[in-house]
Amino acid sequence: MPRPQQIFATSGLLTPPPGWPARRLSPLIEHAISLTGAASARVCYVPTAVGDDPSRVAAFVDAFAGTPHTVSHLSLFPQPSVADVRAHLLSQDLIWVSGGSVVNLLAVWRAHRLPEILRECWEAGVVLAGGSAGSICWHVGGSTDSFSDELDPVTDALAFLPYSNGVHHDxxxxxxxxxxxxxxxxxLLPDGYATDDGTGLHYVGTELVEAVTLLESADAYRVELTAAGVVERPLGARLLRP
Known part of the structure; x- marks a missing residue:
């Protein structure tokens, strides 16, 4: 049976919040893994948005110690860290994209022809996920501090999802x-969805099927232009529990 096309787009809070058992793997990443349906998932971390920072790669890999999952990473500086990027990404259950600069991420990905490969992965049923820049990238765009603290618009993201995306909304x-x-x-941007920190949007195909959150105070929102102006509607994100 073909695997569904899924994207899990989140805002921040990649460490367990108060009330969760002490552990190193983010509950949001755990939720993304659960969407793959794999008991022993193959997870690839893509840290382009932080310039392939080795310390971020090491921390991500270390977080999986003691889990049944197999973790790898795809760095693009100074050249791809795997011999066959397409084959490696297509062999994964989950691709997790780091936060950081979404503008730099998009430029480097396009130079390496990753958008076409990532779309092929999505269509093949590999779960695409990430936080912040790793959330905006799958949408049409959003606001970003990649250029400055002024939160300029980015309007040329991958657009697998035909919506704008607001991250760190709170x-x-x-x-x-x-x-x-x-x-x-x-x-400048189409109607879309926004998330408070600790919250994620689960899409199947291009349809939002659920919002989840780690915090009782956080939510996700539908934001759209109406005859009365821009209207924001809370979605009532489901609270994930330890």
């Missing part, structure tokens, strides 16, 4: 909610 020190509303209101 971030207290940046007007992320206001910026996303403004870009949707001006028509």
């Amino acid at each position: 971030f207290p020190d940046q007007p992320r909610r206001e910026k996303l509303h403004g870009y949707i209101g001006s028509g």
Whole structure:
């Protein structure tokens, strides 16, 4: 039976929040693994958005110690870390993309022709996932601090999902909610979805089927332009429990 096309797009909080048992693997990553249906999943970490920082790669790999899963990574600097990028990614159950600079991520991916490969992976049933930049990348775009703290628009993401995407929607020190509303209101970005930190959006095909969160205070939102202006509707994200 063909595997469904799935994307799990999240905002931050990749360490267990208070009340969760002490462990090193993020509950959001665990949830993404559960979507694969594999008891022993093959997981590939793609840290392009942080410049393939070796310390981030080491921390991600270390988090899987003691789990039944097999973890690898795809670095692109100074050249791809695997001999056959397409074959490696297609052999995975889950591809997890790090946060960081979504603008740099998109530029480097396009130079290496990754968008076509990632679409093939998605269509083959490999779960695509990530946080922050690793969330925006699957959508049409969103607001980003890749250029500066001004939260400029990025409008040329991969668009596997035909929506805008707001991440860290409840971030207290940046007007992320206001910026996303403004870009949707001006028509620069299409209607879309936003997530507070600790929250993820689960898509099957291009349809949102569920929002989940690690925090009782967090939620996900549908944000759309109506005749009355931009309207934001809470989705009532399901609380994940330890």
